[in-house]
Amino acid sequence: MRKLGVHEIEDIALGAALLGAGGGGDPYVGKLVALGAVKECGEVTLLSPDEVPDDALIVPIAMMGAPTVLAEKGIGGKEYRTLFEMVSRFFGKDIYAFMPIEAGGVNSMLPIAASARLNLPLVDADGMGRAFPELQMVTFTMGGMSASPMALTDEKGNSVIFETITNKWTEELARAVTMSCGGAVSVSLYPMTGAQLKEYAVRDIVTRSQRLGEAIRTVKNSADKSPEEHFLEAAEGYKLFKGKIADVLRETRAGFNFGKVILEGIGECKGKNAYVEFQNENLVASVEGVIVATTPDLICLVDTETFVPVTTDALKYGKRVLLVGLRCFEKWRSEEGIELVGPRYFGCDTDYIPLEERCKGGLYHV
C-alpha cells in the first residue's frame, strides 16, 4: 500500500505513454484530469493485488471513444460517482476498489481520478499490460470473464447499463451509445472479484509505468551510463533501430487509425531502413525487410534525445526516433492470448515469435 500524488502521476503518465506502444491516446489530457482530482480530493491509495480481499468487488474504469473527443468534451466531477452508484446498486454491494483496464495511454490516468474523487483505493494491476484497441482484448477474456454488466455515463448525466450475451455484443451496443452521446464516455466493465483479479490481471503495472516514467525523466542523470543505455536498461527494452521518419502513411477506417511509418537509418543504422505498421497501436516492426517484432510484444518509438514516447498520432516527417521492443505480459504468449491479440488477428500474415527470439543474432539488444 502506498500513496499516489502529483509527483507519481507525472511519472505514471510518462511511462503510460511508452506502454501505449504508439496507441491508447496521449496521456496528457488524462493526466490533467487525474491531477485535478488529486489536487481537489487528495492522494490515492495504491493497493497491491495481494492486499485485496478475495470477495471484494473490483471494477476497472476507462473512457470509451476517441481520446481526441475527450480532450474537447472533458470529464466532469460526477461521472465516477455515477458509475460507482450504478455498479454498486447492480451488485447490491459497494465497489471496493477501482483499477485501470489498460496501462497504456489516456486510460492509465482516468482510474486515478476516479479513485481520488470517490476516495477508493486503486489496484496496482490492469487487463493488458499495455494498450489494445478492442474491448475484448484483455487478459480477463482468457479467464472466461464477461465485460458486462458494463456501466456507461456521459458528462451530461445520461447513464446506461449493458448485460450482453457476448463481449462482442457489449462492444457493439456500447459503441452505438458512445456515438449517440457525442463520441467519448466514461465506462466501467469487467467487474470482478478480488480472487479473479489475482488470477488474471497484469500485476504491478502502475508501479512499472511509474518506474518507466521516472527512468525517462532522469535519463540524463546517470554518471556511468549513456542516456540510451540508462533508458534501455530501465525499460528492459530491445533496441531495434534508430532512424529519421522519412514518411508516414495514414488511413482512417472503421473508427481506427491504420498506417505505416518509414524510417531511414541514422547513426549506427545509417544506410539501412525500417518500417512500423500500426492500427492505433504499433503492430509489426521490420528492419531491412526482416520482421523484428510483432504484437502482442510492445513496439515503441521514442525521441532519440529525450526518450519521450511518440504516439502514432504524433508521428512527423524528420523526427529522430529510437525503435524499441518490450516483452509483453507472459500470458499473452499462450495460444489463447495469441488468438486474441496476435499478429494474425490484426491481419498481419506472420506467426507470433517472441521478441527476444526475433532479435537473436541481431545487432541491438539490451
Add this chain to the structure above:
Amino acid sequence: MRKLGVHEIEDIALGAALLGAGGGGDPYVGKLVALGAVKECGEVTLLSPDEVPDDALIVPIAMMGAPTVLAEKGIGGKEYRTLFEMVSRFFGKDIYAFMPIEAGGVNSMLPIAASARLNLPLVDADGMGRAFPELQMVTFTMGGMSASPMALTDEKGNSVIFETITNKWTEELARAVTMSCGGAVSVSLYPMTGAQLKEYAVRDIVTRSQRLGEAIRTVKNSADKSPEEHFLEAAEGYKLFKGKIADVLRETRAGFNFGKVILEGIGECKGKNAYVEFQNENLVASVEGVIVATTPDLICLVDTETFVPVTTDALKYGKRVLLVGLRCFEKWRSEEGIELVGPRYFGCDTDYIPLEERCKGGLYHV
C-alpha cells in the same frame, strides 16, 4: 377484476386497430404473440386502476422499433421475464402489474403476452388512449414523469437499462441500441407507482378497445339499425366522409412513414373529395378543402362494409372507406397536451380545435 382470454384478445386487437388511428402497426402479429402466451400460460387478470395499491410498482411494456421487423424476428418466451427481473432488481421491489403504454396497434397486445407469461395482472389503462409515434407522447409526460429507468432486451438475450436526463435522451439512446439489435426490441418504460397511474393514465382503455372490437365484429347483427349506425354509435364516432381511395402519396423519412391519402366521394359524398395526411398515424383530415379533424383527436379509416380499420400501411387504390373521427382523451386537449401532440408539433399549420366543434354544422355526425 376480470379475465382476458382468447375471445377477449380477438376483440381487443380489432378495437386496437381502430384506436391506432392509422398507425401503431397492424395488431395482427401482436395478437398472435398474445394468443400464444395465453394458450400456453393461462388467462390474464385485468385490474381496474382503482384496484391497484398506491405504492405498487406498475410498468408499461411495449416493443420499440418497426412492427414490420417484429413480424420477421418474432418475440421469444424470455424477454418479459428478463424485463421483469431487470426492473424489479433496479427498484429492489417486484413489479406488481404490467400495462400497455399505447392502446392502438401492436403495442396493445404485447403487454397481454407479458402478463400471461409472468402471471402478473394487467392494468386497464394506457398512456395515450390511442397510438403516437414518439416515446415522450404520453400523458405521463404531462405529469412530469420520466421514461427512464427504461429497460430494453432483444430476442437474443442482450439487455440494457437507460437512465437519462430527459425523455428525449431516452429516445435517442434507446433508438441507437434498437437499431444495433436489429430494429425491434422489447422495452419497459415510464415505471410508476399506483398513485401516479391513477392520476395520469387513460383509464379503462383496454375495455374500450374490447367494446369497439365487439361492435365491429357484430356490426351486422343489429335488428333496428344499419351497420353504419351501429358502428358509429358504439365508437361514439363522427362520420366525416365516405369515399374511394383515389391516390396514396408516401414518403419514408427519418424512420417515419409520411404521406397523404386522397378520397373521391361515394354515396352521399358523391362529387366531393377529401384527404388525410399522416405521419405513421393520421394527423389531419380535410373535406372539400376544410379541415374537419386534427391530432390529437383520432382520425380513422374503416372499410365501408366490414368496418374493419385500415392502417396507413394498408391503404390501397380503389378501397372504399368511411372516414371517422373519435374524440381524444380529455387531457390531450389541455395547453400542455396540445404542445406535446397537437397539429403544430407535427408541422401542420393549424390550431387545434376539438373535433366536435370542427364538425358543427357539418353533414355527418353521430
